[in-house]
Amino acid sequence: MVDVTPGAVDVIPPAEVPEVELYHPHSWWTKYVFSQDAKVIAIQYSGTAIAIGMVALVLSWLMRLQLGFPGTFDFITPEAYYQFITMHGMIMVIYLLTALFLGGFGNYLIPLMVGARDMVFPYVNMLSYWIYLLAVLVLVASFFAPGGPTGAGWTLYPPQAILGGTPGGQQAGIILMLVSLILFIIGFTMGGLNYVVTVLQGRARGMTLMRMPLTVWGIFTATVMALLAFPALFVASVMMLFDRVLGTSFFMPALVEMGEQLSYGGGSPILFQHLFWFFGHPEVYIVALPAFGIVSDLISTHARKNIFGYRMMVWAIVGIGALSFIVWAHHMYVSGMHPYFGFFFATTTLIIAVPTAIKVYNWVLTLWRGDIHLTIPMLFALAFIVTFVNGGLTGLFLGNVVVDVPLSDTMFVVAHFHMVMGVAPILVIFGAIYHWYPKITGRMLNEALGQFHFWVTFVGAYAIFFPMHYVGLVGVPRRYPEIGEPAFITAPVENLNAFITVAALVVGFAQLVFLFNLIWSIWNGREAGGNPWRATTLEWQTSETPPPHGNFGKELPIVYRWAYDYSVPGAKEDFIAQNDPGTGRPATGLA
Amino acid sequence: MSVILVFLLVIAGIAGWWLLNQGVMSKPWLEHGPAGALPEIDVTGMPTAKIGLGVFLAVVGCLFALFASAYFMRMELSDWQPLPIPRLLWLNTGVLVLSSVALQCAVVAARRGQIDMVRLGLVTSGFTTLAFLAGQLAAWRELSASGYLLVSNPANSFFYMITGMHGLHIVGGLVALARTTAGAWGKYSPDRLRLSVELCAMYWHFLLFVWLAVFVLLAGWAADFIDICRQLLT
Amino acid sequence: MAIALVLVLVVVGSVLFHALSPWWWTPIASNWGYIDSTLIITFWITGAVFAAVVLFMAYCVWRFRHKEGNVAHYEPENKRLEWWLTILTGLGVTAMLVPGLFVWSQFVTVPADATEVEVIAQQWQWSYRLPGADGKLGTSGSHLVSPENPLGVNPDDPNGQDDVVVEAADLHLPMDKPVKMLLRSIDVLHDFYVPEFRAKMDMIPGSVTYFWFTPTRTGTFEVLCAELCGTGHGFMRGIVMIDTAEDYATWLGEQSTFAQLSTPEQVGAAEQTVVRP
């Protein structure tokens, strides 16, 4: 034990920010609308993301209605169906998950958890949100544009994406989508700079990297990845815009559309796929790593036990982040690229399973000999592990190049990525909201409604996507508004599809209960107090709850220990706050 | 994708080196006390703005590395006809170098506290940069006048797109430069001024570097160089 | 407590569903049984891991749930355990990867005696071209596509004249003969996918992709398009029939060659020359 004597502690002056005045907003506008307070920006990000997320959720119901009961709803034409899946996918991945994890949780948690008063560039941070909002509005606008939104699939593969055979291809749809993406990337980069530099520069005295909670590690690494991966999408979008608007031939080969020769020539559709997936694969980990980090803290806190193998967890996060830049072509095994790439990318892809596995083991081993409080955040964390392991393992089918050949572009893939991305991280988001809501509002979310929400969402979502794997295994391709009764389907899949649809509707409506709970508890929730979960990390040690602009009172906290001192032998409580000098003097906020 | 992979390798190298110096091998649960067992690895003393700009430049570098990757992949295909590089670009390059030099002088002057030298440097670099942009536009018009239109060949498309992208970044820089210049005449404290000037210089040098890389790329030397390497290897 | 129970039920339920439900892949009709075997290996390994992890969780939740006076055990890390788990995982991964790559190398090496068959995709139908007597396919390209020449076969290429052209109709293939499917698209991405054959590959306008397989049982199989190609994607179906040698011969006899298909329009030209003087 390298212990520093209290004397030595006290000589260190608390890091002080010169004009705390800066943190007193002057008008209602600067307080709630054009606020530069990361916490307000976080709420704005989350609200917008959840709102647009609900749109995507409704779209998923419409898709499911079509798949479950084909022909029943004649307003869902094939065009409409493709527009639905495209918007659904794009919104969910980028405008909901990425924005909510990095823009929402990143903004709220990073400054609080590393002991900073705010992000380092508050003004840029504010701009980031408004540009994101603009991107969302442009996206929504495409629903009302003539011809409707694009139906090119969220992967936007050319040539199809910008041709007349695809909804929105020759109308405004695809253009608005590309513009919206470009805006999103600009806005995100502004925010991302803040998240990264705040972790680099804003940490409180004593908050060494290895004392940071894994939540910060996850969001930090994900942001770094995003900053390096989004440019690929940016480049792809710009080049596609050129092809579509100015008639260049970056991606467009010579082709005959509906019998007429087009002026394009020589371009390479594969080039687009490389650019897209060079962004696309890191992206899926960008939405996974924050979930990894957050869930680690949920488990540790509610099991009253330090996260098992903290160092391995950190290394695994960084390792996964790095590796995920060299596996992108596993989305292109059957794209017609050079077959020998298959050997390389199958190997790298399966190697990623190892660091991920370590994380899974360490979560489970944290439960071992813990003191497990089955609170709602804990329940969601457990559900996350189940669904993530399930979805991750099906990833190994797809990663193993030759096994991917029959499964690629079938509903098996859809089932895989929903289980691992559409369910697991979403469950973490829910858990995280139940966990931090008391800090954000000062009140607890309603327990009974929470229980209901948890059980329906967990069991329901599993019931949606587990059977879906077998629909794919039978051979049903994805992006088919209806499969009919082709000979290869030995056992009819209609009833299975119908069941999935019903489950999806049930789960979907359970989300409304959750939203109600969110609103209702703001006024009617039980008073939470400063640290209801008796957690160690800094955000729970603020002098006021909800924390004011500037987060901490006059003095910034000094950090004396890592984030996981739970159930330390000989300690008088089963947790020791990070800013507790361990000299008997209670940490601020707990008093 | 080789260019971007090499670029990321460099980034990864830097990140890894930094992480190791941050004691990612240490056992945090054994360390108590304000700075942990490794006090010296507390937050760096470097000005935050510089680190911020550094990170941003990494992103910009990533962007252009990706354009280069796309350029090489598209170049492989049959319909590619390299376009003649306008002479004017040499002049533009010189001008851009000048503006970087001017800013560097401004930095030195700012460190010495010679305010009017700083102003001189800022203004010169401002005008030379504008000259550069004008030169680029002229080069575009020259090309399109002699029939090298945006759509007529992918090589042309890339030329206009990449130079345009670079130009846009310069324009963004000009905004910052304008504010700094205003500050140099107005209310900026010497320290504040020094910092802003240093930031501008940093950005300018980087964009100059990017421009040289782009030039080498568009002139086709990069490709030749790679071919030579290939031959050496085989 | 409910959660521990539910976790167990999730495992049991999943396993039962896998074992008992009628939904399983359609009977194979090609030589790619190896792919199925690799899939089975993967199912066993991943299934075991899934059950192990979730059941262990369930046990922990039940055994270490909060009771008054419980104190969690304090153990920051355990290097040996973590290394063991890492190695085990490594083994599991290798056990899946090695057979996988082995089969992949077979998948990408086309046997020398494979006969070439060209599939031409367009929004939203399938056409085919088989080499004629000379056993060679003529060159082709989208720029040659015209109402008279819907597949864009090069009229000036002698090899092309005797090619058998099957436009927007069923394809027949002889049993037990390895075929190399040359995949070509004249507009957007498509993907030639027959579930019973297990193999599939995208078709890219401007280039020719391929895969190979050997049909192992006669019958009628449905072709689906497995790459989003616009509004008609879901309805872009076709038929492949695997015939015995003689059935195949008779079918082939009924087909017409590129030359035959393009002559009528040459006749038209001839008439004009007659009429003109």
Ligand code: HEA
């Ligand atoms: C959060 C998002 C997320 C995550 C984390 C993953 C994780 C993984 N994904 Fe997935 N994937 C997507 C989102 C995600 N994926 C999406 C959105 C698509 C479709 C895009 C589209 O086409 O629309 C996709 C598609 C996709 C494909 C392309 C399929 C196709 O189109 O043909 C492949 C192929 O390799 C793949 C593989 C993997 C692998 C190997 C992992 C691995 O990282 C999984 C690692 C985890 C585990 C392995 C489980 C835990 C480990 C253990 C419990 C240890 C025990 C294991 C052993 C002993 C082996 N994914």
Ligand code: HEA
């Ligand atoms: C995070 C990503 C995400 C999420 C959450 C979902 C959620 C759902 N998805 Fe989707 N989906 C995609 C990403 C996602 N999807 C992508 C990328 C595609 C590919 C598109 C393409 O092919 O181009 C796709 C495609 C896709 C298809 C395939 C269409 C086809 O190929 O023919 C289907 C079909 O059943 C489907 C169904 C569903 C259903 C029933 C839900 C849900 O109803 C599941 C149940 C609900 C929940 C688990 C709760 C989620 C709650 C919210 C999202 C609300 C907002 C959040 C808060 C309140 C915090 N989705």
Ligand code: CUA
């Ligand atoms: Cu053709 Cu999909």
Ligand SMILES: [Cu+2]
């Ligand atoms: Cu991937």
